[in-house]
Amino acid sequence: MAPQTSPVRPLVKVLDLTAPQRAARIEFDASPAYELIAALQALTNPDGWPTYDQGAAWFDERRSAMSGALRREIDRLPMEWGHLAGLIAEAPERDDVATVIDHLAALPPETVYRSVIESRLNGVARREHPDLVDAAVAGDRAARARLLEFAVEDCEEQSTDVVRAAFEFDASDLRDGIIAALGEAATLLADHLASVTPVLRRDAELRRERVRGLSTEDAVEAGTDGVRYALEPGVRRVLLVPQVAMRPWVLISEHNDTKVFMVAVSEERLSAGLDRPPGRLVQVFKALAEEQRLRILRRLASGGPASLQEIADHIGVAKSTAHHHMVQLRVAGLTVVDLGADRDFRIRDGVAADVQQLLDTYLRGGAR
Numbered sequence: 001m002a003p004q005t006s007p008v009r010p011l012v013k014v015l016d017l018t019a020p021q022r023a024a025r026i027e028f029d030a031s032p033a034y035e036l037i038a039a040l041q042a043l044t045n046p047d048g049w050p051t052y053d054q055g056a057a058w059f060d061e062r063r064s065a066m067s068g069a070l071r072r073e074i075d076r077l078p079m080e081w082g083h084l085a086g087l088i089a090e091a092p093e094r095d096d097v098a099t100v101i102d103h104l105a106a107l108p109p110e111t112v113y114r115s116v117i118e119s120r121l122n123g124v125a126r127r128e129h130p131d132l133v134d135a136a137v138a139g140d141r142a143a144r145a146r147l148l149e150f151a152v153e154d155c156e157e158q159s160t161d162v163v164r165a166a167f168e169f170d171a172s173d174l175r176d177g178i179i180a181a182l183g184e185a186a187t188l189l190a191d192h193l194a195s196v197t198p199v200l201r202r203d204a205e206l207r208r209e210r211v212r213g214l215s216t217e218d219a220v221e222a223g224t225d226g227v228r229y230a231l232e233p234g235v236r237r238v239l240l241v242p243q244v245a246m247r248p249w250v251l252i253s254e255h256n257d258t259k260v261f262m263v264a265v266s267e268e269r270l271s272a273g274l275d276r277p278p279g280r281l282v283q284v285f286k287a288l289a290e291e292q293r294l295r296i297l298r299r300l301a302s303g304g305p306a307s308l309q310e311i312a313d314h315i316g317v318a319k320s321t322a323h324h325h326m327v328q329l330r331v332a333g334l335t336v337v338d339l340g341a342d343r344d345f346r347i348r349d350g351v352a353a354d355v356q357q358l359l360d361t362y363l364r365g366g367a368r
Contacts, residue, residue: 024231026211026219026238030204031094032193033101038262039192039245040081040185044074051324053247053264062188070184077177078165083119084178085262086255087112089239097186097193105179110137112178113171115255117144120151120163127234136167144168196244199269203242207263224250224263226330226348228338235259244270248283248331252339264331277362280333284355287332292317293325297334297347305338305346 042052043063049056084104088094091103104112114137118126125147126133135143144167151163186193211219216238220229223240227250231238236257243251243262251262267279287293292315299314300306306314312322326345329335334351338344348354 024216024236024238026216026223026240028204028208028223028240029089029094030197030200030242031088031100032097032197032200033088033091033094034085034241034262035193035196035200035243035245036097036182036186036189037081037084037088038243038251039189040074040181041251042245043185044079044081048246048249051327052245052249054245066188067184070181070188073177073181073184077174077181078162078169079116079178079181080119080253082251082262083115083253083255085239085241085251085253085260086258087115089241089255089258089260097182101179101182101186104182105175107175109171109175112175113137113169116166116169116174117147117151118255119253120155120166121147122150125150137171139171192245196265199244199265200242203265203269204240206266206269207240207242220261221336224261225266226333226336227252227261228336229259229261230338230340232259248327278358281358281362283328283332284334284358287328287334290325290328293329296322296325296329300335300345300347305344307342307344311345 039062042048042054043059043066046059046063049059052059087104087107088100091100093099093103114133117136118133121133129147129150132143132147136147148164148167151167152160155163207223211223214222216231217229220238220240221227229238234257235254237259239258239260241260241262242265244265246262247264249264253260253262267283270279295315296311299311308319308322308326311326312319315322315325317325326335326337330337333354334348336346336348338346
């Protein structure tokens with residue numbers, strides 16, 4: 001009797017699309033064009049001037065020197081200027097502002113319009129409603145109205161009118177207005193851009209070296225000075241870009257498959273002098289010289305991660321004030337913010353010993 005054999009089963013090939021994305025490339029870039037949009041973003045937000053290291057007087061002086069044409073454009077355009085970072089990153093030549101502006105001017109109006117309205121949508125809305133986005137870009141009023149509903153759900157009440165205007169703008173008018181504003185702003189800020197460009201490039205190079213060999217999440221945290229980011233579906237590139245105008249803030253945007261972090265240039269890059277303390281040491285003691293920030297650190301050390309609302313409640317201040325404190329603590333390297341759904345804050349591991357070593361190194365004249 002011949003031995004029985006099991007039937008041969010066909011080879012099953014599986015492509016599992018449910019597996020989470022594990023990695024994305026992390027890149028660094030520096031250009032005066034990025035600095036231009038960071039400065040424009042800051043100039044159009046006078047309420048934020050006292051929180052920027054440049055100081056309110058610097059922005060007030062620049063605002064006073066604006067041409068009438070620039071004032072008209074920034075007043076009428078529904079723009080968050082930092083969201084142009086993704087389009088700038090696609091320019092083949094980014095070393096010269098005029099060349100970048102020419103590149104943007106040559107783009108189809110619909111490309112610029114798409115970038116602007118997508119910047120008003122969260123990642124879920126962009127990924128789940130691509131057909132609506134396509135229709136809105138093509139001028140479909142019903143699609144624009146539907147997307148506007150998603151955008152308004154996520155924006156603050158005082159921003160509703162600006163968001164609504166973005167969806168109602170004519171694509172050609174929007175692109176041409178952006179180009180006109182960038183050209184005028186480049187003239188206004190020419191001296192600033194020329195002085196900081198070498199600093200931006202050096203800062204990008206040093207950050208690139210700092211994160212070499214790290215995982216994406218650890219590299220983002222190290223490269224942004226404390227922003228913890230869990231990679232989102234569809235994001236295949238993380239781009240870190242240094243900027244001076246909005247220091248100490250980090251400006252975050254998204255374009256296609258790229259997440260952009262415009263990070264504050266390190267104090268060390270802006271300082272000179274052999275006996276000057278390192279910028280982080282100065283930032284640490286500025287941060288610790290405020291009673292409420294010490295209370296926040298104690299709360300995070302003893303109670304673990306906390307949301308911004310929990311921190312505000314703990315020290316009895318508005319969320320906006322608590323947010324300002326958390327920016328200062330993060331820039332000083334004392335805390336980390338996790339960019340999850342709840343955006344929790346936590347104290348950095350080993351921070352007390354780190355600060356002690358930083359001070360000892362400086363007092364003993366060691367390397368910075």
